[in-house]
Amino acid sequence: MTAAELLPVTVGAVLVNNIVLSRILGTCPFLGVSKKLKTALGMGSAVTLVMAISSFATSVLFHLLLAHPFTAGPLKGLDLSFAKTLVFIVVIASLVQIVEILMQKFSKGLYQALGIYLPLITTNCAVLGAAELNASSGRSVLLSTIYGFCSGLGFALALLLFASIREKLELSRIPRIFQGASIALITAGILAMAFMGFAGLVK
């Protein structure tokens, strides 16, 4: 694993093609949970955790079962790569369910604050997107886990930035028709434009 391989995975995932701001995936929790900085931190860490584990699980499953047709055993010659998305969704859903139960037990406050957005991570396209990207780029299991973790970090960074801006906007006198989601979308748009500055950073 040379530096040339590692760089696009780490810096690429966090800054250059950030999962939210460049690839525009997972925008619904991005807009939904960024009202308060504390809940944004909670959500960011939850999504990073889920993305790391799900990237690991999905890439293991991918390489074992789906990447190439079966070579041994009774199912010889069976190529299941078409079932990739289905398997990924099932894995991610159950992982999130387990994380939700653990969080309800251990950090009640965060569970209350995240509310509907925690189960929403199951259908969160950022998590599924990371898994799909790993599969299509055919990275090794370790690399795709790192990629999952880093894009989770990218998601958390973008969410943190966005939540702190929205908390500051709480105190400004935004005209009534722009309050709420519209100002959030405009701010996210400007942030995405700024992140395009990193284009070409990683060859």
Next chain:
Amino acid sequence: MSMLLAAGLVVGAIGLVLGCAIGLAVLFFSVKSDDRIEKIASLLPGANCGGCGFAGCGDFARAIVEENADPSKCVACTAESAARIGEVLGRAVAAREKMVAVVYCSGDQFHAVRCAEYNGLSDCRAAASYAGGGKGCRYGCVGMGTCARNCPFGAIEVRNGRAVVHPELCTGCGKCVSLCPRKLIHLVPADSKAHIYCNSLEKGAVKRKLCNAGCLGCKKCVRAFPDLFIATGGLVRAVNPAALDKTMLEKISCPVHVLHLVEEDFPCTGCEKGSGEKADGKGEEK
């Protein structure tokens, strides 16, 4: 073994394994919660106005279920939603008499005299300690709209420097009553027809100098209908505003027109007494 069957089997196996993992997690870590709270919270108006004395509708719903607080304390919810809450709880809910807020002052910028130019925050509570934003009468409505801004139902409007409550919009949550620094806003039964729009306890002569729309305490109305009006200091208060009607008012014919019908409460376009300056004085219009 056809392709489809194999695929189904493999994915099924993965689903089974993960299902068991979830089952185990539920077994060890589950936490029980009561779902009636959400149901009641959705029935409440959700305006978080605080009329029930709790922090908001969610808090009130929790109190209804856990501390069985009385649902009729919610002033803003309609009769049939109160009945539906009763069904969820399984106990009868007493119907509430509908109350409406009213501002007991008719001294807008055309009637009330200004004693100085005010330059500072356009907020009643802040201006109250600066001689009411330069207004002569120290019982009168400051007219900078703190009640109008904070009314969760948008029922209060400031017109010509005086707050006016629209009875049809007002649900009687009472938030404005505690906000007004001059304690001008009172909750009255919804069907009241006329009031005496003044709150100043000063003597008539003093009021005459500060505002020509104030009640002079001439007690004409008390003499006409002794059981419906009582006089306290320089002011007369209508005891049972619901019993009044147009014919009675003509019979009393209040000299200063401070006793008038609720519909006529909207201020007249202007007469000579007030100095006509805007509420914020000479400072640049904010």
Next chain:
Amino acid sequence: MTAAKIFRFKGGFHPEDHKKLSSEHEVKTLGLLPRYTVLLRQNVGAPPEVCVTKGDHVKKGSCIAQPASFVSVPLHSPVAGTVGDLLTVPGPNGSPVEAVEILSDGEDMQEWDDRLEPILDWRDTPANVLKKRILDAGITGMGGAAFPTHVKLSPPPEKPVDTLILNGAECEPYLTSDDVLMRSHARAILTGAAIAAKVLGVTEIFVGIEDNKKEAFNAMEQAAWGISSAAVTVVPLPVKYPQGGEKQLIYALTGRKVIVGALPMDVGCAVLNVGSCYAIWDAVLNGHPLVERITTVTGTPVVHPGNYRILMGTPLSAALEGAGGIRENSDVGKIIFGGPMMGFAQYSLEVPVSKNTSGILLLERSEVAQFYGGPCLSCGRCVEHCPMQLPVSTLSKACESERYDLAKENHVLACLECGVCSSVCPARRPNVQHFRKAKAELKELLQKEKNKKVGK
């Protein structure tokens, strides 16, 4: 005197002090007026209860109101005359208050009430007798907050006081009443301070004077030699508003920081205004209660700006007439009781002078500050100049959108209301009024919380 180490506090600013307007002229005394309206509430704490009825005859300095509780001081008649009735008069801070009306006799009938006989050998009279005299003379702080002096001089046993600080800083622009008092009565002030030190049982006295008042500094230093009973150190302070604030003065002289929400006695200090010390001297050695004070009547519109010895209860119109009224072509924008930074704007000429009226300031309409609450540019000038180093811009925006929980988290309760942030704000925002409102709202919410707890 060894030059004591001076701690410089961060923040504050240097407004143009206009002291020349009134400091050159010599102190004049206002003539006798036919009618005085003495304010009932002239002190922090409970207002005293009236103990005379309409028509009683009183001598100059005889008691007309008894203290209602421990934190309250008696009230004395400024002149010999007959008591009028109890009427409501426009008060200095914007709302009408009660006042006792005294109709004075003729010029020659004025003679002091000799109920309090002078104590000449104060050095060996016991401390509580002296404290009783300070209470009977109705002495309060004369800087801005009229806190009863005898309460300040009796700290609870668990909070020992080891330093007495005299506040001669007078950092407010335009005002020179303390400066003139120090120049003419330095010895009397220090004697008063020595008496207060004896009551407190303190041996260390600091006198803080801003070093733009050279004459006063020299006069106080000369007088300090003669005081044997306590070690008096006169310290020149850097000229910076608000150097005279309690917390800033204590930090400048002793390096101790009064934490947010605490009192000077928590760090072992007591702060007395120079005027109060002079009043203590007058009460103990001459037996005169506090009925008169030196007030600066100043401002460009005034014909004869200067310092005047004014009796309590003199209405504002009489004080202005004593100073020659205003010039023909002057358009007066504001009349202020106190200094331009922390004073109260008045809206009527009937407001009577009270014990903490350190100045009567008239400003032209062009000189007056116009607040129109423009949007905050978060330029940071207010944060840079705030003597308490509070996050002022966040506080101002939070108070503007009525987020008092956010204001409390950012320490709005620690605000001195010194006025620096509103003066330097380019967007002309009324920050001080925002914070004053936030404090009132938070106090009310706290009260509601307490009632709810009691109610449950």
Next chain:
Amino acid sequence: MSDEPSKNVSAEEAPQKKVLLPDPRHLILSPSPHIQVGPGSGKIMLLVILCLVPALISSLLFFGLQALRVLVICTVSCAFFEFLWCVIAGRKSTLHDFSAVLTGILLGMNVSSLTPAWVCIAGSFVAVIIAKQVYGGLGQNPFNPAAVGRIAMLIGAAGPMTKFAVPRAVFFSPAADALTGATPLGAAGITAGMGKTLEYFNSSDFLWRAFVGEIGGSLGETSALALLIGGIALIALKVIRWHIPVAILGTVAIFVSLVNYFSPGTTPGVLFHLLTGGLMLGSFFMATDMVTSPVTVKGGIVYGIGIGILVCVIRIYGSYPEGMSFSIVLMNALVPLIDRFCYIRPFGYQNIKVNKIEPRRGEIK
């Protein structure tokens, strides 16, 4: 008459002149500080525009009428859009605080003199409406309007934005091999890529030329001398604090010298980077825009260092030759966080227990 005339002044003593008293009805009643010091917000914006004048003159000098065209279009369209917004929103026009004019001039300085009119107008629309008025006008916007406008133009209309005019030869003979249509930064990037030696860009002749401003590039980016004059005037007039520009320039200098030390040949020397591109304009006029920069001095330094690092990263490693506007907007996004962590501890601070109070909605104007 009392015996000592000077000692006390009785009320009847001045009978001949009627004593004049102010009319209480026209007194102003307002909260406590009654005096104000320092310029208003409108005057501050005017001072910034004044300090931009030397740079304006230099751009007109080198790029002639084309520069004037771009500047006029940008300023007028910015002012027009703000006026239009105030009319639509039904509010009193806020043109008197000159912030729209300032944004227009800064936007004009950020683009080359060959920019077509429609790009300027679109950029002004984004800068004034989307980056400022939508957030509620002056003081409420988290991002610097001029920088957002410039990024929108750079990404939206990449083609017309990268054509640069050759400066008129005023002080030096026309550069022999000046690559027409490319800024020195762009050229340096290409040559470094091709591995050619960069010593021309470090030669004293080129550096003097860049200092005076006779190089290709957008209007405000060329003459470092004029911008320095304006910047130092701004600091002297106490309109901005010196910490942010010094932090930016210092960080760029350190970063570039480190890169040159470890892998020479990837980028020209420190002076080249300081004098070319939008660095001078950005650090003195755009990064120090009070509304979008941190409140405290400590925060300003962190903000400046952040911008410095981002500029170098984008210039050296990124594909865009000029990273100033990107880094300003990125650091503006971080300002709320910086303000949260770089606030000063109040005088005599002790941890006050914080209890939750229900916030009351509603705005006091």
